[in-house]
Amino acid sequence: MDLDSDTLRQIVREVITTRPDEIDCSQCFEQLDRFAETVLVGKSLAEAMPLVQDHLEHCEQCREEFEALLSTLRMLR
Template sequence: MTADRDRNRNQLNALLGPAGPEIGCDDCFDLLDRYVDLEVAGGDADVQVPGMRAHLDGCPACAEEHDSLRALVEQSSR
């Protein structure tokens, strides 16, 4: 039952869109390096790049790009 409720909530949130500001894919591409660098450094990336988190939550393509870049940056900083 909980899984069904969570799935319904996720679907509803996807339809309603973000509650706050959201950037588009072009801005996401331009700002992604900065956002990931802030995340990896422990900074508050969501404050420094408003709207990025909302976009990543709603855009699978950009979220995949984020995850790949973050993994690369984390690996290279070891």
């Protein structure tokens, strides 16, 4: 191994700051329509899609996206 100390420090920082069970906005967005369907059929979100639920709780942008999607789906039914 000939990693220099800067590279090593960067790796350590990434390991510390990244939680492996977190999803990012694009992953959240990919699952958003399925998540909305789950809401509409009244399933438990914490059980069905905990990672999306977790992301929506922390990300205002995705939450707004989700609420818009949800109201659209409600209108269609």
